[in-house]
Amino acid sequence: RARWTEHDLRAVDTARLLAADAVQNTGNGHPGTAMSLAPVAYLLYQNVMRHDPSDPAWLGRDRFVLSCGHSSLTQYVQLYLSGYGLGLKDLKALRTWGSLTPGHPEVHHTAGVEITTGPLGSGLASAVGMAMAQRRQRGLLDPDAAPGTSPFDHHVWVLASDGDIMEGVASEASSLAGHQELGNLTVVYDANQISIEDDTDISFSEDVAKRYEAYGWEVVDVDWRRSDDPAGTADYTEDVDALLGALQRSRRSRTRPTLVRLHTVIAWPAPNARGTGKSHGSALGAAEVAATKELLGFDPAKSFQVERDVLARAREVRARGKAAHKAWDRTYAAWRRSEPERAALLDRLVDGRLPDGFDRALPVFDPDPKGLATRAASGKVLGALAAGLPELWGGSADLAESNNTTMAGEASFIPKGKQTREWKGGPYGRTLHFGIRENAMGMILNGIALEGLTRPYGGTFLVFSDYMRPAVRLAAIQQLPVTFVWTHDSVGLGEDGPTHQPIEHLASLRAMPGLDVVRPADANETAAAWAEVLRRGRTAGIALSRQNLPVVDRTEHASVAGVAKGAYVLVDASSGAPDVIIIATGSEVSLALEARRRLEASGVATRVVSMPCREWFEEQPRAYQNKVLPPAVRARVSVEAGVAMGWHDLVGDAGRCVSIEHFGASADAQTIFREFGFTPEKVVRAAKDSL
């Protein structure tokens, strides 16, 4: 039982009205859900979650994910009430330039916000990743502790809306959460039956409880509404104790995630707005806000009213949080004493430091004209890094063997009972199996990174980066150290044809701010690319070939050290003064080298620049950029098996782009490259045209 005092009840009503006032004051926003979820959020922050408002980075804290990010006030108001540092002035500055209270919650911006949410389904899906990461972290640091006794045991709490539940990414991630038996995850599903098109019955009549049972979740119904009418009835009862019971039971569940389906009335108790679609995304209007205040016994003429006693009561959570933290500190200190090596590892992980000389483990590949696919090289790199970087882990969306994402010999991350003849492992394993669920994979990787201690990666075909684009964007917005492994990175994948051949993907991913797109040219560039991606700790995608690529002879060509600068002169004109520069990436670098041989033979001094990462190159000092691409050399050719978009700014008005501007075809790679003009002849011609 919650044993709420009158002050607690008043604090809940205060929270509702702060939400209504904040939206009314700004003139726009989402008041309805923040009003009706006020008791739920207050319960979580005051009675359920383990957290310490004075230390939002406490390792032992539970995680809170507001998947219905549009209802950001649900969280902002609790951060204010429980003392995370937000003040009334911040609530008054809702959704204005530079405020701590933007339209949707933003991690690294507002203390207490764990994740940037807003795009529906994304928070819930990333929460699955948090829950998975918690288990992996425990496995790295304290695997033998009894359940619930480790300082690394914590719980992930999610508030989700009808919209979250409708999005496919939530389906994918929820199916995986059940499969992974994530007892450390609880989703409170606010079944208020209202979305922007009003009553969700217009498009959504599935049985959500049954669906989640099918995923293997524990499902609990808590019905405050007791009617099918989204506007509720006089019977509406915010039975906080029933909800608390469900949440407490869910924390004790060890082998199933829990969905608490809570039937609410949006904007409760606003007399006219409640239960309406309008209350979802618009200010209620001054009259309705006043009427609600009157109903709740507040002064209808005043805004942002917070009574001193009420705030004091709410802020008592700080003392409880500190006490919990202190108790945890003792367990944690005991763990540190008994596990000095693991404690040292933890310190390194908390700092986000790589071990000194981690890159000495990288394989070096001998020159080889036949060579190997960069995806294969990537697999070897991951295997070589495995021992030194326990924080690195990942897997694939059902393409492990194609993406080469499995570190050789590492166990699968999987409940014991879910092992198969091909894959052995356990709950603390390292190899992730996402199934054919690319978007959930991306969101889960984000959640893993947000947990803060490990470095996840995940693979699929480059063309299916489309399926996970919402997750990639959220990784980039949050600047998470997630690495996407995208293999089969051009029409060179061959016979699978146009639906599987990326054409526009390199360009469309480069268009995204905050994402490093890396396309290594051979096996050694692949190793250097991985090292640099790990060093930078930014969001990155590595594009890798399906087909074999020659391993460039580094005694005759520049060292791969240049990869870290994004672009470098792989081989200069024999004269030292190039007439033309060929800029190539990935599988087209060897084509550029062959074209150079022919151009040099015909007397054209030709430099080849390998440009594995445009974003890294753009960061270099202008002097370096001008050294690689001297402004005086205006004859330039870009060669990349994708659309030319974006290359014109590097090759300039005099330049030429060897590219593909249409969808691919089903045939072997050699034929496709020939038919689509990725030939030395074509590059030579482009170079001569450019001169």
Place this chain on the structure above:
Amino acid sequence: RARWTEHDLRAVDTARLLAADAVQNTGNGHPGTAMSLAPVAYLLYQNVMRHDPSDPAWLGRDRFVLSCGHSSLTQYVQLYLSGYGLGLKDLKALRTWGSLTPGHPEVHHTAGVEITTGPLGSGLASAVGMAMAQRRQRGLLDPDAAPGTSPFDHHVWVLASDGDIMEGVASEASSLAGHQELGNLTVVYDANQISIEDDTDISFSEDVAKRYEAYGWEVVDVDWRRSDDPAGTADYTEDVDALLGALQRSRRSRTRPTLVRLHTVIAWPAPNARGTGKSHGSALGAAEVAATKELLGFDPAKSFQVERDVLARAREVRARGKAAHKAWDRTYAAWRRSEPERAALLDRLVDGRLPDGFDRALPVFDPDPKGLATRAASGKVLGALAAGLPELWGGSADLAESNNTTMAGEASFIPKGKQTREWKGGPYGRTLHFGIRENAMGMILNGIALEGLTRPYGGTFLVFSDYMRPAVRLAAIQQLPVTFVWTHDSVGLGEDGPTHQPIEHLASLRAMPGLDVVRPADANETAAAWAEVLRRGRTAGIALSRQNLPVVDRTEHASVAGVAKGAYVLVDASSGAPDVIIIATGSEVSLALEARRRLEASGVATRVVSMPCREWFEEQPRAYQNKVLPPAVRARVSVEAGVAMGWHDLVGDAGRCVSIEHFGASADAQTIFREFGFTPEKVVRAAKDSL
């Protein structure tokens, strides 16, 4: 009962071996599923589907969707056996350049293929669109016929795999299919428990039957395997009659889609390959193919064996198909006689012709400095077109009011029992409600367009084009006349902040081949854009503003006729000889006009080019392009509230781009535009820099 003869059984085994041979012959492909699904596909083509191999475009045909498109041989072999024109030479040319048998089925390429599939989940989701379109088409043409008696009644049959069922887009679409009570849809789910990572138990343990029951589907289990082992047992029995019974019952179902969960053993009966992940995507090897032939009583030394009697037996379906077609012709002729007006409409729809002068209905907006949002203009355009274009219909992914996608006064497309207080309608309604399921919306729009008679559109925020990108790409690959309505098309949407503000989206969508991206500058350009999109009948996305935009005075500026050419001189330099050209799109055109006023005032002769669609402009003759952008005028500025990527090729080395290269922020639109440099001052400075 199927009453298969020995010849039928032999035809099924022939089909299995043709699949194994074709992959073995090419050296790569997906043999396993084609082998085990051979009896299923043969049953569908011979005993279940209404189709006429001599007329693949027959209006009365059932539709077949191979959602597991990698198993293209499942379909190619049946197209051969039932006489659609594919020959053994085509099977031998599997996955080679120019063949009729590419890696994945391609519509408009191989007779009998209704849809391009391959990306998992997409076929199933588009099939939901086909089933919806069938109902809408019936409503337009023959609404009063008793169920099952109209020439426009047909059924949609889908083969789907584990991978299809895992993808979120299938979840979204299946939830909608149950909601829409699509009795005309049957999905045979090939539960072979094998994907590329072998036994799907590694990532997929949900109860699929229960999940589909939760969506409101009829679920039937047909278990040929009777064991949990994906490799099956000696008990494996291809009980075709049990399957046929389930399919026949599903055809009779009026109010629920049906999922037949069929438990199979992949690659059955290959003695070693069956039940393995390897058989999914690799050639079985000569020895295994030979062993399978021996097992089935075929000559292990021969390939592509088809006995004359067996082929003759399979080809009898042609006569049955012709008879069914003839019977249908009589019903159809009777309908034409009794419904001459609807018959005339049908003829127009079959031809894909717009009514003469359809664009006379377009609204004309008066000049207005305050103006209106282009999304609002778009809503008015749709309303104005509604009466003249019954084939045009659409809706939104729960953003109807924000996207302005509802044609005023039109009924919702919804089962009678699913109406809500806000939305009234019926099964033949026109306004679609997709819920918060953008990717399913896109796939469903594709399915609607593939049905062939109507023109669908669907709306969401531009930023959420990310969620539907897989569908957009498939629309573009298939060149479907689908229109995506993407509103809130820049940081100008304001307070919702970075998760909701598109930055890279215009560029990333323009990177996609086959997609027209249209961004009108004001209300009248919006009307002209819609008209041109409808005229062209290509895949298009219209980007529309949330915020009000001035309605340009066309007495002082060029006519909107130029929209159809993609770009036009909106207003020239007062001198007639521009020093600088400002190229702008959408909401930035009015900014360009203001900058021009200031530039002209300071003596800089300035032309403003409005460029609503780069793809249309690129199609124009070089002479027109040079007239709009004279090569001699090298001082150029592009202005678009998105990344600059792609603009350099138009503004050239001397040009400047006014753009935004980072994520947005939460504030009102005016503040954001000012802070991010979308101001007349900035454009003026860029123009002067460029001079």
